[in-house]
Amino acid sequence: MSHETDWERPLEQRAKIVVERLNAWYGPVHAIHDISLTILDRRITAVIGPSGCGKSTLLRCLNRMHEVQPGARAQGEVLLNGENIYASGVDPVTVRRRVGMVFQRPNPFPTMSVFDNVAAGLKLHSLLSRTRFADTVERALRRAALWDEVKDKLKKNGAALSGGQQQRLCIARALAVEPEVLLMDEPASALDPMATLAIEDLMRELVQDTTIVIVTHNMQQAARVSDKTAFLLANAQGAGELIEYGDTPQVFTNPKDERTEAYITGRFG
Amino acid sequence: MPRIDFDRHLQQLQDELLLLGSMVEKAINKAVDALKRRDLEVSKQVVKEDDLVDEKRFQLEEQCIELIATQQPIARDLRTIVAVMQIAVELERMGDYAEGIGKISLMMGSEPPVKPLIDIPRMTEKATDMLSKSLDAFVNRDVALATQVCVDDDEVDALYDQVYRELLMLMIQTPEIIERGTYLLWAAHDLERIADRATNIAERVIFLVTGKLMEINVSKY
Amino acid sequence: MIGQYTRRKVTNYLMLTLCGLATLAAIAILLLVVGYTAVNGLPYLNLEFITQTARPLGEPGGGMRNEIIGTLILVGLASAIGLPVGLLAGSFLAEYGDGRVGTAVRLVADVLTGVPSVVIGIFVYIIMVRSMGTFSALSGGVALAIIMLPIVARTTEEMMRLIPATYREAALALGISRWRTIISVVIPGAMTGIVTGSMLAVARITGETAPLIFTALGNRFGFSGLLNPIAAMPLQIWRYATSAYDTWHQQAWAASFLLVIFVLFINISVRWLTARRYGYTR
CATH class of the missing domain: 1.10.287 (Helix Hairpins)
Structure with a gap:
């Protein structure tokens, strides 16, 4: 009898994103140093670590959003299904359609209705497409567990929803373009505990057919929701390094590195 | 309804515990049956199968630790997980008693028992009944049933008294059978301990439901 | 204590x-x-004042129809040139204006805001009126547009910069291109502010007199094409007010009042717009 009965979902461990010796800078500031890790398909990977350890930078490198900031650049390889998204000739716009992102603060477009917010990624992709989006919008809202709450308010402004609803609206907006990977940058840090748990349940639901990478400074959240946990820490020069990467239960019951243990038990520093 | 995933894990944990319970119950019945029928093959099997019980218990404990580490359980969730951990230990110990009975049977070898087994199967029946009742009480969070299990322990104690006195008399009359008589006495003692462990489980159930730790019925042994 | x-x-x-x-x-x-x-x-101020043209000196009555139309045409022309250019320049400054070019453009715009309008009039006189050989409505419109330009550009920039980066990032992260993000997310968000700035710029140029002296010149007769001199209210006010005739003074007062009302109307509209922008109704 194996220890791994049906406790864990029996799922093939296929690599979705492979990060190889990734380095990133903001101008002269070295933000992350030589990070290599493999993100598994249809799993939730949590990235934890103290402030300034480069966890958000790592996340933003996975869909080439890092370089949007002035002076920011990245070096190394990020293989999405085996293809390097940093190879020359790769259009970052295309990468971002395949790897969506949800931000810390809910940021529905204030000038758009609930419907238009969800349809934004489809509508604004090209001037030409004039297809009807109603089906896609409904499906995205359903997947984000928001449909029942907003189906009568589709024409209302997205900013009129509650904080938790706004964040699920942003998730629906990201889902509407059907990305293969969803990056979440502290998606619940601006929400109350109930809305937070709702987002976490939603993540477990979504991960049935997408891959999720979540950055959080809330260790308990990482423990609750993720399958794999990566712990980052800034080195002496201030650049974030990968200290430990493993199955979440292992990291939280028996971390291999002293520094991980110190951080997750609150004895950091 | 939030925390769907955690709830599913909690349910799974309890299902696994019941599985362990039925494994132990089967082992007890099998061990006593083999002792009675003098079937050394089956006794060997019982001894060997205890490894599975031990393994299952460690697995359960690991899962409990994982849940505590990753899901930050509190209140009833926490009591459930703690209860599962402790009940798993009790069950594993019961398994060890079943293994002990298997070993006694092997030590007796091909020799016949000193007397036909009557009260020992009766003790077995009562003890396993207490075990399954205590697990039912756990599943249904049934304090009344759990209390009943604690009361039932007196019957097992009474049966043990009877077996003890009877065997003592026999051994005094015929000193040649002292060795075989002692073996049977051990087996009866193991069954008495199994019943005690069942009351421990019942007490855990009461803790789980009420949050209070208490000894319901102090066993005579 | x-x-x-x-x-x-x-x-x-x-x-x-x-x-x-x-x-x-x-x-x-x-x-x-x-x-x-x-x-x-x-x-x-009466209906006749608005619908009639000016009468010869000594005849009672008459109005400023030509001047009102002239002013509308000049303001329209200036807006048609100044608004799009200002909007684009402002967008450039907001989105790409962090480099040296942006700093230079911003400095030029700020200096231009401070240049006296009469200087702009002379400038347009030299490069347009002299080279084309005639005063014209077009040159008047260009002069007014130059006055508008820095105001529109700078308010557009400021308003676009007020749009939090999170919205831009949200759009970019959806795989929306940069220019589409600017047009569909940033500009709509800044729209009320941009409209406010534009309307204030229009209010500002409506009363400008000095640059028109060197460009539009004025015209006693009706509108006769963009390449001919054109009448304008501020010009006519200036001429009537500096004349020696009481009837002309009266007309100048009436026209002044009309201009004040127009500017006031624009300002009140702006207040109403901004109140809606920052009020709780969204």
């Missing part, structure tokens, strides 16, 4: 009174200007 407290109270009271008086003075001047032009202009 008590002494200090009393002193503070007196100082506080004194400063509050001074502030109140200064506010009163500012409001009083505004009311005086509006009231004075109203008292002098309102009696002569």
Whole structure:
């Protein structure tokens, strides 16, 4: 009898994103140093670590959003299904359609209705497409567990929803373009505990057919929701390094590195 | 309804515990049956199968630790997980008693028992009944049933008294059978301990439901 | 202790009174200007004033139809040139203006805002009127557009910069291209602000007189094409007001009042728009 009965979902461990010796800078500031890790398909990977350890930078490198900031650049390889998204000739716009992102603060477009917010990624992709989006919008809202709450308010402004609803609206907006990977940058840090748990349940639901990478400074959240946990820490020069990467239960019951243990038990520093 | 995933894990944990319970119950019945029928093959099997019980218990404990580490359980969730951990230990110990009975049977070898087994199967029946009742009480969070299990322990104690006195008399009359008589006495003692462990489980159930730790019925042994 | 407290109270009271008086003075001047032009202009403002053209000196009645139309055409022309250019320049400054070029453009725009309008009039006179050989509506429109340009560009920039980066990032992260993000997310978000700035710029140029002297020149007759001189209210006010005839003075007052009303209307519209922007109804 194996220890791994049906406790864990029996799922093939296929690599979705492979990060190889990734380095990133903001101008002269070295933000992350030589990070290599493999993100598994249809799993939730949590990235934890103290402030300034480069966890958000790592996340933003996975869909080439890092370089949007002035002076920011990245070096190394990020293989999405085996293809390097940093190879020359790769259009970052295309990468971002395949790897969506949800931000810390809910940021529905204030000038758009609930419907238009969800349809934004489809509508604004090209001037030409004039297809009807109603089906896609409904499906995205359903997947984000928001449909029942907003189906009568589709024409209302997205900013009129509650904080938790706004964040699920942003998730629906990201889902509407059907990305293969969803990056979440502290998606619940601006929400109350109930809305937070709702987002976490939603993540477990979504991960049935997408891959999720979540950055959080809330260790308990990482423990609750993720399958794999990566712990980052800034080195002496201030650049974030990968200290430990493993199955979440292992990291939280028996971390291999002293520094991980110190951080997750609150004895950091 | 939030925390769907955690709830599913909690349910799974309890299902696994019941599985362990039925494994132990089967082992007890099998061990006593083999002792009675003098079937050394089956006794060997019982001894060997205890490894599975031990393994299952460690697995359960690991899962409990994982849940505590990753899901930050509190209140009833926490009591459930703690209860599962402790009940798993009790069950594993019961398994060890079943293994002990298997070993006694092997030590007796091909020799016949000193007397036909009557009260020992009766003790077995009562003890396993207490075990399954205590697990039912756990599943249904049934304090009344759990209390009943604690009361039932007196019957097992009474049966043990009877077996003890009877065997003592026999051994005094015929000193040649002292060795075989002692073996049977051990087996009866193991069954008495199994019943005690069942009351421990019942007490855990009461803790789980009420949050209070208490000894319901102090066993005579 | 008590002494200090009393002193503070007196100082506080004194400063509050001074502030109140200064506010009163500012409001009083505004009311005086509006009231004075109203008292002098309102009696002569009637339908005829708006629909009739000017009559020869000595004949009673007549109006400023040509001048009103002229001003509308000039303001329209200036807006048609100044608004799009200003909007694009502002967008450039907001989105790509962090480099050296942006700093330079911003400096030029700020200097341009401070250049006296008469200088702009002379400038357009030299490069357009002299080279084309004629005063024209077009050159007037260009002069006014140049005055508008820095105002529109700078308010557009400021308003676009007010849009939080999170919205831009949200759009970019959806795989929306940069230019589409600017057009569909940033500009709509900044729209009320941009409209406000544009309307204030329009209000500002409506009353400009000096640059028109060198460009539009004025015209006693009706509109006769963009390449010919054109009449304008501020010009006519200036001419009538500096004349020696009472009837012309009356007409100048009436026209002044009309201009004040127009500018006031624009300002009140702006207030209404911004109130809606920052109010709780979204």
